Amino acid sequence: MRNAPEPVDVIKSRRDKALAALVEGVPYIRTLGVGFDRRGDELTAVLNYDDKLIGNPFLPALHGGATASFLEVSAIMELSFAILWDEIESGRLNADSLTPETLPRLPKTIDFTVDYLRSGLPRDAYARARVNRSGRRYASVHVEAWQDNRERLFAQATGHFLMPDRS
Amino acid sequence: MLRHFALAPGARPRMIRGQSERRVMDDTQPNGDAAKLAEDKARIARQFIEAIPFSGALKMSLDEIGDGVAVISMPYDDALVGDPRTGVIHGGAVSALMDTCGGAAVMSRSEGPAGTATLDLRIDYMRPATPGETIVARAECYHITRSVAFVRAEAFDADDTRPVASATGAFTVMRAEGGA
Structure with missing residues (x-):
């Protein structure tokens, strides 16, 4: 006989707490003003617009560095959440007691290549990352960012990451 | 290999290529007009960096600029930390520094682009920057055409023998007249 499935709010709470601990x-x-929406294991990063993110005040347009930072933060969070997913689901990761000191180590960026497709407008931006390859030591992650239309990307990036030791 | 120009903390921005401020300001010198022009360009570029909100938010400051080379520093700040356990600065903040420095290097070319935007930027992270230390990026625009500028950059912490990161990028060249 199968065990009864866990109540939905228990599952949601565990996933949300783990994600919040990673982000916080x-x-x-926080400096960038990035938040994360979660649907199951899918994350959408949101760059909340702020005047300080501007790189060209005359257009105005988002700073290329703000865009690069947003993409890199999104890629690392997607990869980190994917690495921890099994532990979150099994309940092995105790999300209630996660602090910056007890947080699992995050992947380290080896290289990151940003492709700027059009200038970032002074409004919110969104990003989704896809882990194309995740091995024991290395991972390759692609990330896409858009503003108004999902199909009209304003930037995309690919990065390679050194996986944390999972002992 | 790019050279790293270290400056003492609080040092004033200065011209590269040995043009002392006195010589630049002295119009009686035979090459006073050329030097004055170079100083004007450096001043415009400096104002250009200081007018960028995001660079200001990350407390970047222009140390040197001129002739296709820019040196920009970013002091250590808790707000830039990417790994709270070690206090190492987030790679994204180093990317932002490299991007700003690359754009400044493009703007400082004698060809005088009216503006520039990043087309692509690749960063290699060689080692974690030492927590507490200022990061200094030096970018060189080593080639420019009518429409594209090519840039190399390196970033260092207090150890100027081992780069923290290196970058290569392509930037647009905006023209004052006739469009980009």
């Missing part, structure tokens, strides 16, 4: 552990994510 990184000060630079």
